[in-house]
Amino acid sequence: MSAVSILGPVGHLTIPVGDAPPLERESEQEAIEACRRGEREAFDRLVLRYQRDVYRVCYRYVNNHHDANDLAQEAFVKAYRAIGRFRGDSAFSTWLYRIAVNSCLNFRALKRPATQEVDEQLPDRRAGALDDIEREERARCVRDAVRRLPEKQRATLILKVYEELTHEEVASILGSSVGTVKANLFHALGNLRKLMGAQTRKER
Amino acid sequence: MFGHLKDEALLDAVEELAGEEAARHVRECAACRERVEEARAALRASAEAAVPEPPALFWESFRRQVGRRIAAEPRRAVRWLPAFAALAAALLLAVGLSNRTPRPLDVSLAPVLPAWSALPALEDDVGAQVIQALIASGDDPPVAACRGLECLEGLTEEESSAVASALRVEMGGRIL
Numbered sequence: 001m002s003a004v005s006i007l008g009p010v011g012h013l014t015i016p017v018g019d020a021p022p023l024e025r026e027s028e029q030e031a032i033e034a035c036r037r038g039e040r041e042a043f044d045r046l047v048l049r050y051q052r053d054v055y056r057v058c059y060r061y062v063n064n065h066h067d068a069n070d071l072a073q074e075a076f077v078k079a080y081r082a083i084g085r086f087r088g089d090s091a092f093s094t095w096l097y098r099i100a101v102n103s104c105l106n107f108r109a110l111k112r113p114a115t116q117e118v119d120e121q122l123p124d125r126r127a128g129a130l131d132d133i134e135r136e137e138r139a140r141c142v143r144d145a146v147r148r149l150p151e152k153q154r155a156t157l158i159l160k161v162y163e164e165l166t167h168e169e170v171a172s173i174l175g176s177s178v179g180t181v182k183a184n185l186f187h188a189l190g191n192l193r194k195l196m197g198a199q200t201r202k203e204r
Numbered sequence: 205m206f207g208h209l210k211d212e213a214l215l216d217a218v219e220e221l222a223g224e225e226a227a228r229h230v231r232e233c234a235a236c237r238e239r240v241e242e243a244r245a246a247l248r249a250s251a252e253a254a255v256p257e258p259p260a261l262f263w264e265s266f267r268r269q270v271g272r273r274i275a276a277e278p279r280r281a282v283r284w285l286p287a288f289a290a291l292a293a294a295l296l297l298a299v300g301l302s303n304r305t306p307r308p309l310d311v312s313l314a315p316v317l318p319a320w321s322a323l324p325a326l327e328d329d330v331g332a333q334v335i336q337a338l339i340a341s342g343d344d345p346p347v348a349a350c351r352g353l354e355c356l357e358g359l360t361e362e363e364s365s366a367v368a369s370a371l372r373v374e375m376g377g378r379i380l
């Protein structure tokens with residue numbers, strides 16, 4: 001993990017950034033037990049471990065930072081409220097993903113207008129910047145296409161392709177059978193291809 | 205094999221996990237092969253959709269915001285709460301705590317008690333008074349869940365041990 005140093009009122013403050021250190025399974029279990037006993041501070045260890053994963057899933061649903069931040073926070077707060085009911089039948093991460101995905105599905109169901117992402121970055125004139133811009137443009141095109149997929153297909157694609165979960169884990173999160181997950185993923189890939197093709201034609 | 209492969213089997217082919225028979229079908233059937241190749245192309249393209257990295261300080265801010273929201277949540281009730289109050293009384297008796305106010309420990313005030321049967325009268329029982337005050341204040345759900353001191357009786361050794369752990373957390377710094 002790296003760190004950044006910022007100048008605060010009492011001097012430089014070093015704040016760790018980057019990937020969270022892996023939380024060993026045993027430590028994770030201890031943190032969960034501590035949360036059940038009402039030790040709120042223990043939940044911070046779980047947030048530190050899973051914040052990126054949850055944020056990423058939410059981002060892929062809504063395709064903008066602002067809503068992804070809100071939804072990811074909401075998912076953690078809901079998880080904290082419900083942690084007493086977590087029985088450990090599935091991995092904690094699977095349970096947490098289920099909460100995050102449900103938050104995203106509810107968000108869509110409420111049909112809140114998605115916040116438009118504003119690109120505040122100034123044009124970069126350094127060598128290779130053009131490649132970066134093109135890469136980001138392709139990524140944006142794919143993310144837009146993913147966002148247009150039907151709910152179940154999108155959830156399946158995000159969890160399987162981007163979060164690299166197994167078919168069984170995805171089935172557990174979405175409450176489907178493995179066969180349905182596979183069929184949904186295959187349909188999602190087919191539709192993704194069509195949507196990206198349509199988008200490319202539209203932009204020409 | 206008659207007809208085309210089902211979507212589930214086609215996905216196995218995309219992931220190169222199809223059985224021998226299905227794999228042969230994909231090789232020989234132009235329609236199925238085309239669907240598998242299209243799905244593979246979409247899979248390759250989807251790999252380009254990285255989520256933009258938020259600003260460096262975002263994650264710290266995120267944790268703090270979640271922490272603040274959790275701090276605003278009502279304290280969690282523990283299921284074995286009635287049992288909690290029992291050890292609370294015993295431990296508080298031992299250290300002679302005053303009601304919710306930390307103060308230097310005066311061991312001389314704490315009588316050594318041989319057993320529950322030897323508890324002092326209620327008016328002389330500092331720990332019991334503290335527990336009753338907590339029950340009355342209602343601001344400490346684990347203790348408030350107990351409607352009276354009678355629920356402190358009959359704990360098993362395991363329950364007592366669990367209660368002791370919880371009490372150390374709940375009354376952190378105010379008991380030994």
